[in-house]
Amino acid sequence: MTDSLLAHPGEATRRVLPDDAHLGPVTLGKVGMWIFLLSDAWSFAGLLIAYGVLRAGASVWRHPGEPQLGIPFTAGLTFLLICSSVSMVLAVAAASQGRVRAQRSWLLLTALGGVGFLLGQAHEYFGIFGSAGLVHEGLVLGQSAYANSFYVITSFHGLHVFAGVVLLLRTWLRSFSGQATSNEVEVVGLFWHFVDLVWILVFTFVYLV
Amino acid sequence: MNDSLPSEPLPGHPSETVHRSAEQVVPASATRGYLVVFGLLAVLTVLEVAVVSPEVGVSRAPAIATLIILAISKAALVALFFMHLRSERRALRNMVLLPFLFPIVVGLAVIAESAWRRG
Numbered sequence: 566m567t568d569s570l571l572a573h574p575g576e577a578t579r580r581v582l583p584d585d586a587h588l589g590p591v592t593l594g595k596v597g598m599w600i601f602l603l604s605d606a607w608s609f610a611g612l613l614i615a616y617g618v619l620r621a622g623a624s625v626w627r628h629p630g631e632p633q634l635g636i637p638f639t640a641g642l643t644f645l646l647i648c649s650s651v652s653m654v655l656a657v658a659a660a661s662q663g664r665v666r667a668q669r670s671w672l673l674l675t676a677l678g679g680v681g682f683l684l685g686q687a688h689e690y691f692g693i694f695g696s697a698g699l700v701h702e703g704l705v706l707g708q709s710a711y712a713n714s715f716y717v718i719t720s721f722h723g724l725h726v727f728a729g730v731v732l733l734l735r736t737w738l739r740s741f742s743g744q745a746t747s748n749e750v751e752v753v754g755l756f757w758h759f760v761d762l763v764w765i766l767v768f769t770f771v772y773l774v
Numbered sequence: 775m776n777d778s779l780p781s782e783p784l785p786g787h788p789s790e791t792v793h794r795s796a797e798q799v800v801p802a803s804a805t806r807g808y809l810v811v812f813g814l815l816a817v818l819t820v821l822e823v824a825v826v827s828p829e830v831g832v833s834r835a836p837a838i839a840t841l842i843i844l845a846i847s848k849a850a851l852v853a854l855f856f857m858h859l860r861s862e863r864r865a866l867r868n869m870v871l872l873p874f875l876f877p878i879v880v881g882l883a884v885i886a887e888s889a890w891r892r893g
Contacts (some may be wrong), residue, residue: 624892640823647815658808767776
């Protein structure tokens, strides 16, 4: 049993920590991901607080000639990310129940949701599907605190979506050779839900407020 | 056994306890709960967009207060249900949730100060 647990490189991360009165049965990978997510949350908190300070202290936030952010389109992207969180949680459930085919389908669907979000963000910035993007409408990086905070925060989040898509596709590929354990799916899921959670806050504070 | 964890069973922990699976099986009935949370997230998102729409016409300060409450509710739904924090042991839940008091307090303080300096 113990040998098979360590049959593959990297298996140490799914080693089960001794059952603990406080933490219960958890894997090293899961505790590690939670600690990483906390540190990552501080990065986003720092950016959002800096944005709040800049905005609260600015006499003019959106200068003449700078476009407003498109709320309906981004609300659609928000909905897409929420949908991908649901497919992720269904992948985790399927993985824990040993339903490998369902696990694969949900993982792929989740990754596609992430790709759709990234395409939507690229369209919002650059207008890749026709109409003019924000860069053409006068929201230029380096021009104002409004433009800078917008691009820095949303692209930092976009980078997280990209990383999440890479992780999801990696786990999806590994599931074909039986290497993707249900613990791996759960840990990748934690990261993906975090990306969704952060977007909820970014959407609210950067777009809606 | 080639990693740093102790290979000997810990006192009071038979080896089968040490190595048993940490992965709790998600019951099939959980799907319904996930879909309820999904519906709530969708409804709260629509409410958020409605609060700032000119047609509804909520004035700025109450709109911001409402948005903050709605956003924190949505974030909490994702963390508690999708990230399963609700069913984790208390120590893990506290380890994750309690530190968030600090950025909230610091954020409110420095943002309020910035607004106060502007006058």
